[in-house]
Amino acid sequence: MKNLLIAITMTSVLQNWDLFLPQMILGGILGALLSVLGILLVLRNMTFFGITLSQAVGFSVAFCLFMDWDREIYPILLSCLLIIPIILMRRISHIKEDVILGILFVFFASISQVLLALGGNVQNHLMASYFGDILTSQVKLNSFGIWTAGIAFFIYLAYFRRFLFLSFDRDEYRIQIGNPFFFDILFYLILASAVTVAVNVLGSFYSIAHLLIPVFTLLPFVRSTKILALVSVLFSITGTIAGFFLSLAGFSHLGETIYFPTSSMIIVFMCVFSFLILAVRSLFKRLF
Numbered sequence: 548m549k550n551l552l553i554a555i556t557m558t559s560v561l562q563n564w565d566l567f568l569p570q571m572i573l574g575g576i577l578g579a580l581l582s583v584l585g586i587l588l589v590l591r592n593m594t595f596f597g598i599t600l601s602q603a604v605g606f607s608v609a610f611c612l613f614m615d616w617d618r619e620i621y622p623i624l625l626s627c628l629l630i631i632p633i634i635l636m637r638r639i640s641h642i643k644e645d646v647i648l649g650i651l652f653v654f655f656a657s658i659s660q661v662l663l664a665l666g667g668n669v670q671n672h673l674m675a676s677y678f679g680d681i682l683t684s685q686v687k688l689n690s691f692g693i694w695t696a697g698i699a700f701f702i703y704l705a706y707f708r709r710f711l712f713l714s715f716d717r718d719e720y721r722i723q724i725g726n727p728f729f730f731d732i733l734f735y736l737i738l739a740s741a742v743t744v745a746v747n748v749l750g751s752f753y754s755i756a757h758l759l760i761p762v763f764t765l766l767p768f769v770r771s772t773k774i775l776a777l778v779s780v781l782f783s784i785t786g787t788i789a790g791f792f793l794s795l796a797g798f799s800h801l802g803e804t805i806y807f808p809t810s811s812m813i814i815v816f817m818c819v820f821s822f823l824i825l826a827v828r829s830l831f832k833r834l835f
Contacts, residue, residue: 567791574753574813575787576693577745580700581757582783583776584741587707587734589762591714596633597738597758599648602655603629604743605751609659619692619747626743630735696744699737710734711772749810756814757783764821767828786817 588597607625616622636647703710713720713727713734720727745754761779769775790813794806 567795570809571788571791573693574749574791574810575784577696577749578753578757578783578787578813579780580696580741581745581754582761582779583700584703584738585758585762586772586775586779587710587714588738588758589766590711594759595645595648595652597742598755599633599652599655600630600738601742601746601751601755601758602652602659603633604739604746604754606655606659607743608747609662613662619690619695619744622747623692623695623740623743626739627736630739634731634735692744692747696741699740702733703737703741706730706733707772752814753810756817757786760786760817760821764824767825782817782820786820787813789820790814790816 585597588594604622604626607629608622611617611622611625633651636651709724709730712724713730717727742754742758745757761782762775765775765778765782769778791809793816794809794812
């Protein structure tokens with residue numbers, strides 16, 4: 548009986564898939580963009596920075612929602628301002644970087660919780676900025692935020708080699724090109740803008756997952772950055788589509804059908820898929 552109900556639900560979903568297509572496309576595009584941006588984060592060992600940035604962006608989105616600053620440009624501008632002290636703090640040489648990032652992470656998490664004391668609809672805003680959900684997203688594909696993320700992504704691709712050069716040999720970069728300050732700032736602003744749009748639409752957890760999981764999973768298999776970008780995009784889109792349909796399939800429990808939140812199911816699927824790929828690789832290496 549349960550299998551029959553699941554089959555009927557899946558058939559219904561497939562028959563009405565066009566109703567969810569805009570949200571699926573939106574989630575797929577943003578996830579794919581983030582997965583490519585995540586290449587340099589992982590290669591530069593900036594994983595914790597990405598998590599801290601996402602926490603700061605989550606605060607800026609929640610704060611703008613609380614202040615009724617409903618235009619998409621406001622959280623982007625606030626996130627770009629917040630990233631300046633984060634960069635400055637990371638450059639304090641006598642303190643380990645991960646300690647600084649840990650402090651900043653708990654700071655932004657705590658300041659977000661402080662907003663709860665202000666009342667109003669803050670709790671819903673915080674939940675939206677952390678967890679999000681594709682199905683409840685009302686952002687259109689031609690919105691200001693999506694255009695901003697797209698422009699940031701193309702600038703990132705245009706200067707990718709320079710960012711890569713800067714990431715692995717700063718001294719040689721200074722000798723051949725000069726002061727890296729401008730491209731350092733440009734990289735961080737691109738990252739802040741794209742992550743803000745993704746958090747504003749789909750939540751910070753969704754953004755962190757797509758920034759880190761595809762590259763983390765596929766880097767042991769691929770050494771070319773071009774191929775890594777391509778397979779990371781495919782991984783991200785696959786995770787988005789699979790998680791989307793899993794959340795819509797639902798299951799019967801105590802006489803009612805339960806549906807899981809879409810964004811969370813996408814993250815769960817990506818994590819399980821990543822674990823299986825790496826487990827198979829590890830087993831294969833042990834056997835052969």
